[in-house]
C-alpha cells in the first residue's frame with residue numbers, strides 16, 4: 572500500500588530537527604516535535620520561533636502565518652504521543668546506539684504501517700533498519716543545513732526497504748518544495764561523500780598555518796564561487812557533525828585524507844562546535 576502522510580513527527584530538536592519541523596509546519600502539516608525532556612522540547616520551540624520571527628521581521632511571513640505555523644506544532648517530550656503518526660523522522664545525534672534506542676522504542680509505539688525515516692548524515696541506514704521489527708519501512712530522509720533554505724533532500728534506500736516507500740518520500744519532499752535525489756545506502760551517501768573530505772582537507776590545510784582562516788575561506792568563496800568558505804561552512808554544520816562524518820568516511824574508505832584532522836578533533840574535545848556553541852573556527856558571541 573502506498574503510504575499517505577498526514578501526521579508527521581520529528582524526534583530531536585537540534586539545528587536540523589528544528590529546521591525540519593519548520594519545513595513541515597510551513598507546508599501545512601500537523602507536526603509532533605519531540606525531544607528528550609520538556610526543557611529540550613521548549614528549547615526546540617525557541618529555535619523554531621526564532622527562525623519564524625526572523626522571517627516576519629524580513630517581511631517574508633505575516634504574523635498570522637507565524638502563529639498558524641506554530642499552532643500546527645505540538646512540542647512534547649513523550650514518544651508515546653506519536654501513536655497516530657504516519658511518518659516519524661529521527662534527527663538525534665549521530666551515534667548508532669542512540670538511533671537504535673529510538674527506533675526500538677518506536678517499534679512499540681507507532682502503527683506497523685507508519686514510515687520511520689532517519690536524517691542521518693552518514694551512519695549505515697541498513698544497520699539502523701536491521702535493528703527494527705519492520706526494516707521494510709525504514710528510509711533515509713536527509714535534509715541539509717539550513718533545512719528551511721536548502722532544497723536538497725537525499726532519500727536513502729536500503730536492500731530491506733519496501734518498494735513504494737522511496738517514491739512516497741520523494742513525492743513528499745517535492746510537496747515540501749524540496750529537490751529530492753534517491754541514493755542507495757553508502758558512507759556519506761552522495762553530498763557528504765563529496766563535501767566532508769573537502770572540509771577535512773580545508774581544515775588540514777588551515778592547520779598547516781600557511782594560510783589564515785579568512786584567506787582560506789575567501790579563496791573558496793571568491794575563487795571557486797561557493798556560497799561560503801569551508802571553515803565558515805564547518806562552523807554552520809557543527810564541528811562535531813563534521814568530525815563524526817569524517818570518522819564514518821574514514822572507516823569506509825581508509826583514505827588518510829578522509830580522516831578527521833587533529834585540529835578538528837581538538838575543537839570538538841574543547842566543545843567549540845561552531846555556531847551552535849558560539850565558537851568554532853570563528854567567534855559568534
Ligand code: CAA
Nearest residue numbers: 622629692714715716717719720721763798799804808812
Ligand atoms: N534558517 C532559516 N533561514 C535562513 C537561515 C537559517 N538558519 N540562514 C539563512 N537563512 C535565509 C536568510 O533568511 C535569507 O533569506 P532571504 O534571502 O529570503 O532573505 C537566505 O537564507 C540567505 O541568507 P543570508 O542573506 O543571511 O546569507 P547568504 O546569502 O550567505 O546565505 C546560506 C546563507 C543559505 C547559509 C548560504 O551561505 C549557503 O547556502 N551556504 C552553504 C550551506 C551548505 O552548503 N549547507 C550544507 C551543509 S552539509 C549538510 O547540512 C549535510 C550534513 O549532513 C552535514
